[in-house]
Amino acid sequence: MIKTLIVFGTRPEAIKMAPLIKELQSDSHFEVRICVTAQHRQMLDQVLDIFKINPDYDLNIMKQNQSLYSLTADVIIKFEEVLKKEKPDIVLVHGDTTTTFASALSSFYFKTKVGHVEAGLRTYNKFSPFPEEMNRKLTAVLCDIHFAPTRRAKLNLLNEGVEEKDIFVTGNTVIDTLKYTVKQNYKFREPILNEIDYTKRIITLTAHRRENFGKPLENIFEAVLCLADSFDDILFVYPVHLNPNVKDVAERVLKGHPRIILTGPIDVDDMHNLMARSYLVLTDSGGLQEEAPSLGKPVVVLRDTTERPEAVLANTVKVAGTDKERIIEIVEKLLTDKEEYSKMAHAVNPYGDGFASRRIKDALLYYFGYKKETPEEFKGSDMYVQKLYRRVLKAD
Structure with a gap:
């Protein structure tokens, strides 16, 4: 053996x-x-x-x-x-x-x-x-x-x-994991996720990278705030990382907005099933850049670089960085241009x-x-x- x-x-x-x-x-x-x-x-x-x-x-x-x-x-x-x-x-x-x-x-x-x-x-x-x-x-x-x-x-x-x-x-291997986790009649462990109106366009947000601490994270959150104010048919769902460098800023900038839901960290099967019910994903994570395309969800990367250029070439991912105006520009395009959205949603996952x-x-x-x-x-x-x-x- x-x-x-x-x-x-x-x-x-x-x-x-x-x-x-x-x-x-x-x-x-x-x-x-x-x-x-x-x-x-x-x-x-x-x-x-x-x-x-x-x-x-x-x-x-x-x-x-x-x-x-x-x-x-x-x-x-x-x-x-x-x-x-x-x-x-x-x-x-x-x-x-x-x-x-x-x-x-x-x-x-x-x-x-x-x-x-x-x-x-x-x-x-x-x-x-x-x-x-x-x-x-x-x-x-x-x-x-x-x-x-x-x-x-x-x-x-x-x-x-x-x-x-x-x-x-x-x-x-993360694509293998989806076979275990995503279910059509899934009941979320996080209670608030069962109460969401999924007829709205859900945007899953994750942001926790060490290199984004400080001003970059503030830029991301200010862009999210602006988008939430601009579109009344969207709903951001953000499982907030426990690190105080993330949690404190998120609560200060985003808490209390009617179209932004903040939760604590959620289980992997909650996350996968949330993405499956989302319109698109905003993230500075690596894994979500691989997972979301398998679920037909466009990804906007909240980092200046990505070690996953295959997704950019395959057009399942767009790199926005942490510039507020750039994030808003890319997300607005995906929310208003059905052809652009469809190109990303139906691209083949290279992972x-x-x-x-x-x-x-x-x-x-x-x-x-x-x-x-x-x-x-x-x-x-x-x-x-x-x-x-x-x-x-x-x-x-």
Whole structure:
């Protein structure tokens, strides 16, 4: 059996690793162990409960007002004890969090193979997003096997010197998650979401990125306020992050408006079903840029850069940044121009087809010699791939 230790620490990581955990646990070739760092505590626990995931190890490292310094050190030191006890054949990490980088580094020190799920995403600006961009780049050089969600992500890794034999294009596991969560007759856990008039055009908003703290976040909220004042048939729903840098500003600027609903953080299945009932999505999150297009919802990205350029090329996403007037301009266009909205809503999602976890499992079986044939790559839509490579070749 392939002794596989899966480690993650945040809510988004848990959402994206859950279907992979289920896939590996269902295959007798794998002995699966799960370690959570609890870099986020409450929001992580929500996902574990929904997917009935019972960690074998809980490092419980979250502290109030934790710093990146203490967080990194705690993961490296505490994860060492897990490695000593389990002696895994491979450690699987996900994405771009501090847990990702620190556990990969700890595994490297232990001379254990590391597999990186959602590998190869890049903005090439080390401070945007911060610290995620450097977390994933540093993780890449520590890893032995890379599960790239798209061909563009694979190309990024090849350009950085990763050998092609160690890269597998799988699609993104978050698309797999939607199969578990979105239901037609869903009843929300958050009571206020059951009371919403869904005949209105719902706009789901998320904003919590560290690089947006301060003036950028204020700009976003002022744009939302202006849009809510301008259109009486829309309703913003904003699950507010618990970080005081977000919560305090949101309540000061947005609270009390009749067309803006503020809730606390919501469960993953609440979020997915809210998006499924929304008209469009405004976000500075990474995962929602991948999830919403699968539900036919245009996405406006509230960041100056995105490590997911495939969505921009496929026209499922528009990057607005944090400029108030630019956000208003893009959203107004989507609210008033039916043709423009339709183009985005019906574009093909380049991120996956719901079988990424199976492809990762097959790649691991191939890597460890249990399968002879090279796993088939996720290719996305042919039209999208051709468009992408024409753009890449022109840039080169």
